[in-house]
Amino acid sequence: MKTFEYRTAAGLAAGLEPGAVFLAGGTNLVDLMKLGVATPDVLVDVNRLPLHEVSGLPDGGIRIGSAVRNSDLAADHRVRTAYPVLSQALLAGASGQLRNMATTGGNLLQRTRCRYFMDATMPCNKHRPGSGCPARDGDHRNLAILGGSPACVATHPSDMAVALAAVDAVVQVDGPAGQRSIPVTGLYRLPEDTPERDTVLEHGELITAVDLPALPVAARSTYRKARDRASYAFAAGSVAAALRVADGLVADVRLAFGAVAPKPWRAYVAEEALRGQPATEERFRAAADAELAAARPLRDNAYKIALIRNLTAAVLTALAEDVR
Amino acid sequence: MRLTVNGAQHHLVGLDPRTTLLDALREHLHLTGAKKGCDHGQCGACTVLLDGRRVNSCLILAITQQDAEVTTVEGLGRRGEPHPVQQGFLDHDGFQCGYCTPGQICSAIGMLDEAGKGWPSAVTEDDDLLSDREIRERMSGNLCRCGAYPAMVPAIRQAAGR
Amino acid sequence: MTSMLTRAVGAPLPRLEGPAKVSGAARYAAEYPQDRMAYGWIVQSPVARGRLDAVLTDPAEEDVLVVLWHGNAPHLEQTDDPELAVFQSDRIGYRGQPVALVVATSLEAARRAAQVIHLDIAAEEHDVELRADHPDRYTPESVVPDVPAVSGTGDAETALASAAVTVDVTYVTPPLHNNPMEPHATIARWDGQDLILYDSNQHPSGIAETLGTVFGLPAERVHVVTEHVGGGFGSKGSARPNAVLAALGSWVTGRPVQMALPRQAMFSMVGHRAPTVQHIRIGASQDGVLTAIDHQTHTQSSRLFEFVESASVVTRDVYPVPHLRTGHQVVRLDMPTPRWMRAPGEAPGMIALECAMDELAERLGADPLDLRLRNAPRHERVLRAGAERFGWSGRDPRPRRRRSGEWWTGTGMALATYPATAMPSTARVRALADDEYEVAIAATDLGTGARTILAQIAADELDVPVGRIHIRIGDSTLPRASVAGGSSGSASWGWAVTGACRELRSRGGREAVFDTTELVREQKEGQHACGAHFAEVRVSAVTGEIRVSRLFGMYDAGRILNPRTARAQFLGGMIMGMGMALHEESVLDPAQGTWVNHDLAEYHIPTHADVEWIDAAWLDEPETGLNPMGSKGIGEIGIVGSPAAILNAVHHATGVRIRDLPARLDKLL
Numbered sequence A: 001m002k003t004f005e006y007r008t009a010a011g012l013a014a015g016l017e018p019g020a021v022f023l024a025g026g027t028n029l030v031d032l033m034k035l036g037v038a039t040p041d042v043l044v045d046v047n048r049l050p051l052h053e054v055s056g057l058p059d060g061g062i063r064i065g066s067a068v069r070n071s072d073l074a075a076d077h078r079v080r081t082a083y084p085v086l087s088q089a090l091l092a093g094a095s096g097q098l099r100n101m102a103t104t105g106g107n108l109l110q111r112t113r114c115r116y117f118m119d120a121t122m123p124c125n126k127h128r129p130g131s132g133c134p135a136r137d138g139d140h141r142n143l144a145i146l147g148g149s150p151a152c153v154a155t156h157p158s159d160m161a162v163a164l165a166a167v168d169a170v171v172q173v174d175g176p177a178g179q180r181s182i183p184v185t186g187l188y189r190l191p192e193d194t195p196e197r198d199t200v201l202e203h204g205e206l207i208t209a210v211d212l213p214a215l216p217v218a219a220r221s222t223y224r225k226a227r228d229r230a231s232y233a234f235a236a237g238s239v240a241a242a243l244r245v246a247d248g249l250v251a252d253v254r255l256a257f258g259a260v261a262p263k264p265w266r267a268y269v270a271e272e273a274l275r276g277q278p279a280t281e282e283r284f285r286a287a288a289d290a291e292l293a294a295a296r297p298l299r300d301n302a303y304k305i306a307l308i309r310n311l312t313a314a315v316l317t318a319l320a321e322d323v324r
Numbered sequence B: 001m002r003l004t005v006n007g008a009q010h011h012l013v014g015l016d017p018r019t020t021l022l023d024a025l026r027e028h029l030h031l032t033g034a035k036k037g038c039d040h041g042q043c044g045a046c047t048v049l050l051d052g053r054r055v056n057s058c059l060i061l062a063i064t065q066q067d068a069e070v071t072t073v074e075g076l077g078r079r080g081e082p083h084p085v086q087q088g089f090l091d092h093d094g095f096q097c098g099y100c101t102p103g104q105i106c107s108a109i110g111m112l113d114e115a116g117k118g119w120p121s122a123v124t125e126d127d128d129l130l131s132d133r134e135i136r137e138r139m140s141g142n143l144c145r146c147g148a149y150p151a152m153v154p155a156i157r158q159a160a161g162r
Numbered sequence C: 001m002t003s004m005l006t007r008a009v010g011a012p013l014p015r016l017e018g019p020a021k022v023s024g025a026a027r028y029a030a031e032y033p034q035d036r037m038a039y040g041w042i043v044q045s046p047v048a049r050g051r052l053d054a055v056l057t058d059p060a061e062e063d064v065l066v067v068l069w070h071g072n073a074p075h076l077e078q079t080d081d082p083e084l085a086v087f088q089s090d091r092i093g094y095r096g097q098p099v100a101l102v103v104a105t106s107l108e109a110a111r112r113a114a115q116v117i118h119l120d121i122a123a124e125e126h127d128v129e130l131r132a133d134h135p136d137r138y139t140p141e142s143v144v145p146d147v148p149a150v151s152g153t154g155d156a157e158t159a160l161a162s163a164a165v166t167v168d169v170t171y172v173t174p175p176l177h178n179n180p181m182e183p184h185a186t187i188a189r190w191d192g193q194d195l196i197l198y199d200s201n202q203h204p205s206g207i208a209e210t211l212g213t214v215f216g217l218p219a220e221r222v223h224v225v226t227e228h229v230g231g232g233f234g235s236k237g238s239a240r241p242n243a244v245l246a247a248l249g250s251w252v253t254g255r256p257v258q259m260a261l262p263r264q265a266m267f268s269m270v271g272h273r274a275p276t277v278q279h280i281r282i283g284a285s286q287d288g289v290l291t292a293i294d295h296q297t298h299t300q301s302s303r304l305f306e307f308v309e310s311a312s313v314v315t316r317d318v319y320p321v322p323h324l325r326t327g328h329q330v331v332r333l334d335m336p337t338p339r340w341m342r343a344p345g346e347a348p349g350m351i352a353l354e355c356a357m358d359e360l361a362e363r364l365g366a367d368p369l370d371l372r373l374r375n376a377p378r379h380e381r382v383l384r385a386g387a388e389r390f391g392w393s394g395r396d397p398r399p400r401r402r403r404s405g406e407w408w409t410g411t412g413m414a415l416a417t418y419p420a421t422a423m424p425s426t427a428r429v430r431a432l433a434d435d436e437y438e439v440a441i442a443a444t445d446l447g448t449g450a451r452t453i454l455a456q457i458a459a460d461e462l463d464v465p466v467g468r469i470h471i472r473i474g475d476s477t478l479p480r481a482s483v484a485g486g487s488s489g490s491a492s493w494g495w496a497v498t499g500a501c502r503e504l505r506s507r508g509g510r511e512a513v514f515d516t517t518e519l520v521r522e523q524k525e526g527q528h529a530c531g532a533h534f535a536e537v538r539v540s541a542v543t544g545e546i547r548v549s550r551l552f553g554m555y556d557a558g559r560i561l562n563p564r565t566a567r568a569q570f571l572g573g574m575i576m577g578m579g580m581a582l583h584e585e586s587v588l589d590p591a592q593g594t595w596v597n598h599d600l601a602e603y604h605i606p607t608h609a610d611v612e613w614i615d616a617a618w619l620d621e622p623e624t625g626l627n628p629m630g631s632k633g634i635g636e637i638g639i640v641g642s643p644a645a646i647l648n649a650v651h652h653a654t655g656v657r658i659r660d661l662p663a664r665l666d667k668l669l
């Protein structure tokens, strides 16, 4: 870990000098600093900022302060009833201890768990631009089938972000250039030729909150994660889904996939294919396939196609049966 | 730099800002109860209670916690009496090599508090937040390579008064 | 001699060090405060093969006391372990090999300096992939633990050719890493010409001798303190480089030096279970009598050292067949040196053997239990008792038949076996005041319960309550003990303790010392503990995820000295077996020349949530003629066969045979 200067954040829009980064729960940043992958000169601690509240929005939605801990958010009564998918996604992630530290903002901005990225002695375009991507020919069993580029096939590891993408959450940002709102689905960039940049945020922009819009369909939502052991493991594949069925037809559906792309993958194609269609397992499966038609699996990660297809069908079928 | 551990305030002069809470405890305060198993949040051996909440002390910079109350395994129990979770581990042989044990114990204490507050887990189905299945899921952030898991579940159950 | 009233052996006595372990008072190697302590951090080679020409340090890194590498390191004497010859050559033998050591006044400074060090390396093309047809493979003379690499009786080839039913399959097991929770660690301090080491290991006597050799000292000038050990599973059986590095750093800086390995370094520097490719053929008559087995193992070792994972050896002992052929071939690669990992040989070998037996049962249309009963007479009692308790009878042998909701369910079984041995050890007993006794032996307790068991043995021999026995272990200045390995600890040390106690009682006086070297030489050879494992799994038809609903082990391991700690050993082995079947794999990137998942987030071991219903039981009968306690080792048998039982259950549930481990969801989708 490189030496750094430590200070607490002065205010929301204060911005950051070059080389400075925000420190929230630290569960990802401190990890990467120890590994020598992140080498900030200044740590600006945001934990004293007044960003710890979950509050109601005028439209009936919810505003989540960016410093709200993952465990508090998962236990929040409004979240559990109005957006069960979010509570479940949070609880499926990491461990009790980590969730007590991890924050909403930090969780969104955590970096890939690609094994090369996390080893400073390895080549990797994300941590050392231009050094190459050994994952393509090497270990990529848990890397992207969608949205990757020749330069990088990393996956975004967050479970929470998948649920947020499904329910149209919006990130509130404050920075030297003022405030702006970014939908979670638009927060992340695909790697293309510049995998070192994960998101559209500018240096010094602070996430202050995440807003969940009022979304009745989200009350019937769920998150399901498949992984290599029963707990305390990142997803091999996951699905966040919300579904409303009327007269046997899909009236409204939200679907997002995790652990398949450099970002939480909102399955717009599948959603479109389902709207107004019979709510049957067969259709659910076909819709997933429509989305996955764009998949470009590598040698060892094609299993994710079957996994996501099965998960989508199972999760939507369960939601549809619940309604009946 | 100030650190409050097990009710005692310590002043650490000239502490490197890079020092984690875990290293501050172990190398500077010689409180070696919290263990270092991975140093990266991947095993739970370093679990301590921070203002009563369980956390991985290896991923926390000590400098950020000057106002917090830290409780380590050394601070559990009262007047020579073990904490009920410690007693449970003794009664049920909830350990072998003992290296994951302080972390397991602190984690269990934090976990019982979370369940007491009604917090759900990934396997919650009904109101029983401390079934064996719940205990196992909630404790999964603490690895035990010796495989003492089957003895820890009844130990924790006992401490929960069930 | 032993009155029934004070009978401690066989009682479920709680661990003597329990209160220290649950309170945080128990001290492990890196936990002995020292004045002016300095910290070591290793620099590991970023290439798998090459030559290190220079090491350049950043002068801006403050608090660095010294950077050692082959260009400036003191000369070390050779031992039989080339891994200990740190910084003695410019050659790089594998990626992750320690090539420099930074010693600094703080942990933070040491780590950073090591990260920014510049290594001037001439990299060479490496060869890191194990293949059964690798051109450089050869048949070694011997395999672990020093037994012939090749064996044969009868004519396996002809018998296989004429067998009514055969299976001919290849099982592949990945490299595995021991990963004890306590990383390898040493604090070293020189006191004049005496070397004091607080070290995490399984063998203080051996470490003292080895470090003495390395530094040209008589063993008695090296003092190894190993009060508590956070697991080892074989990886701490001999001195690892951390001990040498700490001593070297301390010698050069004149300060005590702490050298605790980062978890990541434990994937290269301290050993692992080598991968295997096992080709196994079994022939049987139509009515299920085995006629021939051929078991050939291909495995790898490093350039530095030949260590051969002896996976075929176990097949020599389980089923008495007229025609048997076993062999091993090894190839030396630019990879780290493999070492002991819990049941080396037996654990991977029984996967191939017992999964192949399951395949044979399927082919014969026989019940897997009946097939074992017919062919493994030694296992009959554990098989019957185990099957009864598990509820095996009435099992429908057809695969992919049982489903509950999205979950396919199935059951499987496999045999277990482990050799029973003892190794020479010496113990000393002293009579103290008030009918109390001190028992001293340089043994270690890795969580096996050794401390407690030795007290029980001594109490019975001396006919006093356990509370009167003071056990001193974990210190190389105590009478020499054998390694805590090969499931031989209790037998070896208990034998010495028994001898010393008997000597004291028969001869009187205040002290007796007993050395078992002669007796051990005459011990009964070829004895085994045996067992049977039964598993029930469910496999999600949606995700391919596997859950072990039930895992049961039935053992015959002679007399069980302490059922409480024995149970922990059995279950712990079975859980590691579950990891072997379902989770664990060190993933090789051939281009980078290393395993890339080198931490506990990516190398998965079972968590609490993975362990559902699990139980063990045993036939508690002393084995005569082995050692005075009548015990057999129990530390390893739990991992032998349990993975096969799980894999066989996965097949029964799904109809899918997974022959390359671990069995993970992608193989079942």
Ligand SMILES: Cc1cc2nc3c(=O)[nH]c(=O)nc-3n(C[C@H](O)[C@H](O)[C@H](O)COP(=O)(O)OP(=O)(O)OC[C@H]3O[C@@H](n4cnc5c(N)ncnc54)[C@H](O)[C@@H]3O)c2cc1C
Pocket (backbone or CB within 6 Å): A021, A022, A023, A024, A025, A026, A027, A028, A029, A030, A031, A046, A066, A067, A092, A093, A094, A095, A098, A101, A102, A103, A104, A105, A106, A107, A108, A109, A110, A157, A158, A159, A160, A205, A206, A207, A208, A232, A233, A234, A235, B040, B041, B042, C601
């Ligand atoms: C062993 C392990 C297992 C894990 N398993 C899972 C899992 O299964 N699923 C999962 O989803 N996650 C998992 N995680 C990741 C964990 O969820 C993240 O590390 C955590 O959510 C990050 O939050 P934080 O507050 O600690 O972020 P930090 O580490 O503090 O910050 C992360 C990044 O976000 C930036 N940042 C933080 N807050 C703000 C803000 N308000 N505005 C702008 N930038 C900000 C920081 O500068 C930094 O770049 C795991 C982590 C570990 C160590």
Ligand code: SF4
Pocket (backbone or CB within 6 Å): A112, A114, A115, A116, A117, A123, A124, A125, A126, A127, A132, A133, A134, A135, A136, A143, A151, A152, A153, A154, A195
């Ligand atoms: S996939 Fe991306 S993060 Fe991984 S090695 Fe390639 S460039 Fe780096």
Ligand code: FES
Pocket (backbone or CB within 6 Å): B035, B036, B037, B038, B039, B040, B041, B042, B043, B044, B045, B046, B047, B056, B057, B058, B059
């Ligand atoms: S040492 Fe902190 S989680 Fe492993």
Ligand code: FES
Pocket (backbone or CB within 6 Å): B094, B095, B096, B097, B098, B099, B100, B101, B143, B144, B145, B146, B147, B148, C181, C230, C231, C447
């Ligand atoms: S008791 Fe050894 S790791 Fe848990």
